[in-house]
Amino acid sequence: MKNLLIYIFALMSVAVFSQEDEKDVQLQEAKNANDLVYQGNNLLGEDDFVSAEMAYREAISEAPTEAVGGYNLGTSQILEGNLEEALYQLQKSVKAATSKSEKHQAFHNIGNILMQNKKCKEAVEAYKNALRNNPTDDESRYNLALAKDCAKQQEDQNQDDNKDQENQDDNKDKDQDKDKEGDQDDQKDKGDQDKKEGDDKKDEDGKPKDDKEEQGKENQDPGKDNEQQQQPPKPQPGQMSPQQMKNLLEAMNNQESKVQEKMNAEKQKGVKIQTEKDW
Numbered sequence: 001m002k003n004l005l006i007y008i009f010a011l012m013s014v015a016v017f018s019q020e021d022e023k024d025v026q027l028q029e030a031k032n033a034n035d036l037v038y039q040g041n042n043l044l045g046e047d048d049f050v051s052a053e054m055a056y057r058e059a060i061s062e063a064p065t066e067a068v069g070g071y072n073l074g075t076s077q078i079l080e081g082n083l084e085e086a087l088y089q090l091q092k093s094v095k096a097a098t099s100k101s102e103k104h105q106a107f108h109n110i111g112n113i114l115m116q117n118k119k120c121k122e123a124v125e126a127y128k129n130a131l132r133n134n135p136t137d138d139e140s141r142y143n144l145a146l147a148k149d150c151a152k153q154q155e156d157q158n159q160d161d162n163k164d165q166e167n168q169d170d171n172k173d174k175d176q177d178k179d180k181e182g183d184q185d186d187q188k189d190k191g192d193q194d195k196k197e198g199d200d201k202k203d204e205d206g207k208p209k210d211d212k213e214e215q216g217k218e219n220q221d222p223g224k225d226n227e228q229q230q231q232p233p234k235p236q237p238g239q240m241s242p243q244q245m246k247n248l249l250e251a252m253n254n255q256e257s258k259v260q261e262k263m264n265a266e267k268q269k270g271v272k273i274q275t276e277k278d279w
Contacts, residue, residue, distance in 0.1 A: 033063035067097040104133035120150035
């Protein structure tokens with residue numbers, strides 16, 4: 001029984017010593033991480049971004065549960081202009097942070113990154129989280145007001161853009177409807193014209209007119225019609241015009257006078273002659 005108690009106390013001592021050793025290790029890792037962060041801060045002050053980034057990453061590797069390494073690395077990325085990587089590191093540091101002060105600073109810088117990326121609505125939430133962890137920070141409150149104003153402007157702009165797009169769509173639909181109506185009117189006009197032309201080719205009884213007759217009428221010249229009305233009618237084959245008849249009568253009269261004169265002369269001589277027709 002005595003030996004059993006000694007064994008139990010020995011186990012308890014080992015457990016206590018192990019917990020103390022683990023704490024010592026964690027404290028040493030935290031110290032090393034802080035030293036690296038301090039080194040990185042100095043390098044960052046000298047604008048040696050590459051060396052500062054390496055120091056911060058070593059700090060994170062030394063103490064992954066410490067938020068300070070990720071926070072400073074994210075901050076250095078902001079200064080370098082690598083906003084995407086900075087946002088990623090700061091979001092990690094928020095999860096690792098154990099104090100409100102660390103969370104406040106991380107959320108504040110996250111809001112700054114979102115504002116630079118024109119994500120004003122998301123920045124509003126980031127600044128609100130920063131103030132939840134430190135309601136007395138005037139800078140976070142001021143940035144929150146700027147983010148709200150920016151988000152309102154973006155929302156109004158989006159509404160205007162949507163209205164413009166809707167108006168463009170409505171105008172496009174109206175233009176299409178007008179084009180359709182225009183095509184229908186053209187087809188109707190064409191149908192009316194075809195119908196009119198078809199009616200023109202029919203007589204009073206509704207029967208088709210002779211194409212040759214219509215073509216002859218189309219080929220007639222109104223001026224020629226007037227000239228034809230003014231000119232005397234031409235004689236048909238086998239007939240004589242009035243002028244020809246007049247000329248012929250005069251010729252006959254002249255001839256008859258000549259014949260009469262001959263006959264008178266023959267009577268005087270006593271010789272009988274025969275007369276021939278001139279026509």
